Amino acid sequence: MIRASSLAAWNSCERALDTLFGGALNPLRHLGALAFLFxxxxxxxxxxxxxxxxxxxxxxxxxxxxLSRDQWWLGGLLRSLHRYAADAFVLVMLLHLAREWLHGHYRGFRRYSWLTGVPLLLFAFVGAIGGFWLKWDRLGQFSAIATAEMLDWLPIFSAAFTRNFLGNEAVSDRLFSLFVFVHIGVSLLLLFLAWFHVQRISHAEMLPSRPLALGATVALLTLALLSPVMSQAPADLSVAPGELAIDWLLLFIHPVMYATSPGWAWALSAGTLLLLFALPFATRSVRPPVARVDAANCNGCRQCFDDCPYAAITLLPHPDGKPGNEIAVVQGELCASCGICTGACPPSTPFRSVETLTPGIDMPQSPIGALRAQLEARLAAMGGDHRIVVFGCDHGARASTVEGTDVAAFSLLCTGMLPPSFVEYALRRGATGVVVTGCRENGCEFRLGNQWTGERLRGARQPRLRSRVPRERLRVAWADRGEEESLHAALRELRKLPRAVSGPIRRLQRGMR
Amino acid sequence: MSRAFSWIGQILLYAAFAAFIGVFTRWPSYQHLQPDHALVKLSLIHHGQRVGECRQLSAEELEKLPPNMRAPMSCPRERSPILVEVDIDGDTVLRQAAQPSGLSRDGVASVYQRAEVPAGVHRFDIRLRDSARTEGFDYERIEVLELRPAQILVIDFNAGKGGITLQ
Structure with a gap:
């Protein structure tokens, strides 16, 4: 209930930002890539x-x-950028976590990414807190002592960390080597774990698009120039810090500890991490059937391998034994059951003159052959001036809401499952227009479904929609649930077109009759 | 939406993002120690006394031991827990008992506590008990000190310096 209402609020924010930035530049749709940028x-x-x-x-x-006083134009600027980038990193990481939780992206095939992402929180905060100790001002002194007091609460440490900070004479140069090790070592570990985090997705967006990267970097640089980070007074262990300008985004755990107790601070930190770790195991969902390869129709063309958003397909020698022939093999535990592979498979074309259309790779719960049969049946039964076909997906705007006497709507597992040749096939079978819809731009439930579909329809990606298909008969409407008005608008435009399709498709229509 | 409106909107949102970070990296300020207060830290690492007396082994007992293990004294390994109390102006402000570390309880016992006290003159009465074989406290130190605002007073133990130390 809370999640549903929070998701609705989140989606509203995303859509509001879509109107300003567009999906490709909307920061809320590229939080992971922004984290890598920071x-x-x-x-x-x-x-x-x-x-x-x-x-x-x-x-x-x-x-x-x-650096801040004598070299503000370089060292000072970089120092401020370093701090603000750390704040921005933690901020977008938390937003990324919240977004994935709201969308329920922590179960099933996404469990691995979730479980490798949660520890990044710990590493990010430990690395960031360690950075404050290095500059060894009053804030660094406060943070180092607060961390030591928190660690000393654990019964496993018999030697008190806090004794390293009892007086100025207790601090040695070697302590700063340890601080450097914590700050840099933990940050490198974070990077290493982040590599694992993106292992099970292909075409991972490691950096945002150039305008978004530029906007985010300029924003932080401007902040660094206008409000440079300065050191507080040097650390003095004989004097307790009083009022501190504290970085709440990175150091909030210290005031929490002093307001409660080290035990509560541990309970909050460890409890949050454990809760996040347990989340994928707390809910049990029925696993949908995964993609199935048909050896007789798979020629190892690699298009499903290239297009799978979750790296669930590998290629092995084909069982036909012919030298060089390969076959796609689906790794079930990685498969998202999105069907994007079917949309990429050349034998998915409905123009094949076979009674039962069987592609090289298909979804058992929604075979592409059944889609062709349903499309033919619906077009044959439709009368009137206009016969419009809508191909949608189960996650975007509901195609079924526009179903009518002159509209045949089909909902696929993902729009990326649609072989583009189905558009041409529908037009040649008598459709007067085709609408392709799916989740909003950069908001595909399966990451790349609408991107691949858009590229295929534009002829920029295999399998391509042929150039002879009249583009005025095709409308693409990327819209989320609740935005079905976009589909109605596309239908209104298509209904305004003359009934007769002109050009090569018309001649082919005659031929098929 | 016009391109100009989109640009202005984007700039405002980037500015809001930067402003959010800029504000919450320094505001609101955090009052770690109240003004006109000092901080007393009780921090010590100390081996408690052995839980039992050492005993002189008899010639017969030594004879039974391998030649390389014939130490004349036999001492129990386990150490006593320690108890520390700090009274400030007659009130017990800090009090902690600590067990020796280690599976055999033969390691050091660690104590760490902190207390904020108003700056000014105070009477400190610090007591430490480190032996389970005797009653009462084994060490005690009474001092009258004037604490400045924000001063940190560390109460420690150093047997070489006569026991309880203040710095």
Missing amino acids: FLLLAISGVYLYAVFDTSVEGAWRSIDD
């Missing part, structure tokens, strides 16, 4: 900061403070 900014600025950082008690504060 990590890249962290790495670039971090390399410079590490080069000038003095890992000694005397030099740590001075080396960083000098």
Whole structure:
């Protein structure tokens, strides 16, 4: 209930931003890629900061403070960018997590990505908190002591970490080497784990598109220029910090601990992580049938391999034994059951003169042959001036809502399952127009379904919609649930067109009769 | 939507994103220690006394041992838990008992507690018990100190410096 209403609110925000940015540049649709961008900014600025950082008690504060005062135009700017990129990284990471949870993207074939994503939270916060210690000002002193007090609460540590900070004489240069190790080592571990996180998706968006990357980077650089990060007074372990300008996005756990207790802070941190880890196991969902390969019709063309959004298809030597022949093999546990592979499969074309249309790879619960049979039956039964076919998907705008005497609607597992030749086939079988619909741009439930479909229909990706198909008879309407008005608008446009289809398709229509 | 409106909207949203980060990286300020308060930290790592007395082995007992293990004294391995109490102006403000670390309870016992106290002159009465074989506290130190605002007073234990230390 909470999730449903939160998802509705989230979708409203996404759509509002779609109107400003468009789907391709909408930050809310590219949160993972933005996180990688901010990590890249962290790495670039971090390399410079590490080069000038003095890992000694005397030099740590001075080396960083000098950057902001004597070299504000480079070192100071990079230092501020480093901090703000860390804040932005954590922010988009939390939003990414929230979005995937709201969409229920933590179960089934997505479980692996979820389980490898949750620990990134821990690594991000540990790495970020470690960065505050390095500059060794009052805030770094506060954070280091608060972390030590939290660690000391655990019974496994017999030696008190806090004793490292009892007085100025207790702090040695070696401690800063440890701080560097924590900050950089944990960040590298985070990067390593992030690599695992994207292993089970193909065509992973590692960086956002150039305008979005530029916008985000310029925003942070502007912030760094207008509000540069400055060190607070140098750390002094004989004096307790009083009022602190604290980075709430990264250091919130310290005030939480002092407001409650170290035990509560651990309970909150570990409890949240455990809850997130347990989420995929708490709900049980029925696994839909996965894609099935037909050896007789699979010629190992690799198009399903290229288009699968979840890297669920591999190619092995074909059982026919002919040298060089390959066959697609579906790894069931990785398969999303989206059918995008069927849409990519050349033998899915409905023009094949076989009684039962069997492609090289198909979805058992929604065979492409059944779609052809239903399409033929519906077109044959339709009368009137207009006969419009709507191909939609089970996740976007409901195609069934526009079903009528002059409209035949078909809902696929994903729009990416539609072989583009079905558009031409429908027109040659008497349709006066075709509407293809699916989730909003960059909002496909299966990541790439509407992107691949759009490219196939434009002739930019195999299998292509042939150029002789009159494009005025085709409308593409990317729309989410509840946005069925977009389909009605597309239908209104098609109904305004003359009934007769002109050009090569008309001649072919005659031939098929 | 006009292109100009879209551009303005995008710029405003990027600005809002940057402003959100800019604001919450420094506001609201956090009051870690109240003004006109000092911080007392009780932090010590100390081996408690052995739970039992050491005993001189008899010649017969030594004879039964391998030659390389014939130590004349036999001492129990386990250490006593420690108990520390700090009274400030007659009130017990800090009190912690700690068990020795290790599976055989032969390691050090660690104590860490902190308390905020108003700055000014205070009477400290610090007591430590580290032996299960005797009654009462084994160490005690009474001091009257003036604490400045934000000052950190560390109460520690160092046997080489006479026991309870203040720094």
